Amino acid sequence: MVLYFRESKSELPAWLKRILGVNRFIIVTLIAFLLLSPLLKMLSRHSEKPIIVFAQDNSMSIVMGSDSTYYRSEYRDQLNDMLDDISADYDVRLFTFGEQVEAVDQDNFDTIYYDEKLTDMASIFEMMDIRFANRNTGALIIAGDGIFNKGINPLYHYTPLTCPVYTIALGDTSLRRDAYLKRVLYNRIAFQGNDFPVEVIVNANKLNGATITMNLSEGGRNIISQQVPVVGNNFSRTLRLNVNAGEPGIHHYVLRISSNREEVSRENNRFDLFVDVLQSKQKVLILANAPHPDISALKEAISSNINYEVEDKIFKELSGPLQEYSLVILHQLPSTTAESNRLISQLNRAGIPILYIMGTQTNVSNFNAQGTSLRITPYNQSGMNEAVPLLNTEFSIFKLSDGLKEIIPLMPPLSTHFAQYDVQNAAGVLFYQKIGSVEGTDPLWILDRGRGVKTAIVCGTGLWKWRMKIWQETGDHTLFNELINKTIQFLAVKEDKRRFRLNAAENIPENMPVEIKAELYNDSYEAVNESDVTLEIRDDEGNTYEFILNKTEDAYTLNAGNFPVGTYSYLAKTSLGDKVFTDDGGFTISPVVAEQVSLRAAHGLMSSLAIDHQGSMLGKHQLADLPDLIRDRGDVKPVIHSEKKFIEFIDIWWVLVIILALLGAEWFLRKWNGSY
8 A cells, every 4th residue: 555655656546546555455454364364253043843753553453443434534634634733833753653663754644554463652662762862852642542562561661751742542442342362372383193282262342141152174174163151241261272283284274253242343253373283203212221210311301392202112122113213312332232233233324313321331342333423442341430511611513501501510420431532523522521620621422413424422321310400409300301302402303415495484474574595505515596596486276476586695585575364385496507406395374463352442551651751641532632732831842053163264255255356456457547
């Protein structure tokens, strides 16, 4: 500015000099000011409306009564009118709940299907904790009948809520005339020729003096029929049926009840049972060189598992073929006789697994000749040790329960050979021998997959003492049975060596998709999936559904979706090189009837939910009153959020624009007036 006034030779007029002087002063001042890195404090405010969460029960029980038409039309219109009213002041979020909570991406309910087969009310509170934690949630509104049949009781859910809960009581609490199957308990697996029990709880409301007829049928053929007289208006009776398991395979039984009176619903009068009948139990033979208390202990333990049928015999009394047995337990065998050696050779040729239990009568030389994973070299012919079990913490063939692990150190000693024990590396040692206070590495309990036939070796006798000790410590034989049955299961279960196999659940609820996995192996038994796998599913009526399985990293998988209730069979095909592989199987789709069992609304639970969370319960015809109830609370208000932040002036774009504009103006004026 000073330079402009001191310049006497300039052709610029005096008024322009003043303007240019002031302009340059402003430019220099702004640039100098920016060099000081000044900060600008900014304060912003925005208002957040309270969030009102509305959860609508979408389960089947809502429309199982006589007022189903109301809930499908008139109730929906009243509900949408209420939501329009409340949306004027609040941010409304809509959800439906049944088996799980689903968000509704619209401002109102176009339709409500009421098609969920289970109700989990506690999931609403889990959703609130996940979606609306630390938000301005004004209220939670739950519209439902209070009936839940999945998850925990919502009254005991641990998630705390900071907002009130209002409930809309739907359904009917009156005791209506109805007979229904409260509960049906049965075994899903039975063995051919055996009877399996079916326990049925029949309830009847307001049917005093009526007669309920119960029928169990299969394929339209009636198997069991029974009449139950109803006494009282709140009747319940437990019935036990014994059904004979017929041919092997999956059997579909239908249990129906009917009364000689009108009922509010017939949907809860039927239950479908799916039972997989197996050909026979696995037979286990305990073959002893002489009577011993171990025999009884083993037999009792194995018999506790319904999948096994046990026989015990003395070796000298053995007669008949051995091929019918899935497992043979040799107690103190082989002995010194040549017949015992021939017996073991016969078992090995037949591929029958063997559990050896060593003792004083066992001939060690003949045992070593069998080529098992254990070789014993006695220090003398008659020397024996007293060895207690020492658990091998690295054992991985099967898992022991924590209770069994804790009680093992308390077990009495077994009588073992005083010898050197050599174990192959491939064998798994469950227990080592602990003699006195010395924790040795000699095995006491060995399991080995072998070269095709599984074997197990218990290197001592006296198992009956373990059974007695466990009963003394726990009051039952459960832990002893666990140890024996886990060993038996390892030996008796046959490994699947097929090169192409499918895996699918045998019983699937109707609300779950059918998922099938497949594995294909080459000649080296390596998993491959270059070839396509086609799958054909067939229902009872002969309808077929064709699929191609999806390829994963080294296997196949398929989600076939949901299927109607019934029995299905499937056949899968694939090829590898010039070989064609097939595998087949079947599954059942069982109905989910929880929503059809009890139709009496639980308004007491809905009221307790509201009271416990500083809200109130309203009837279905009080929907229009709900917006005013929330507005009148006084604590459901918008939240003002303020945010303070600092920014540098040099980051403000319009300051740079001003400086450039002033510089440009000076340059333009000087050029316009013929100056430099």
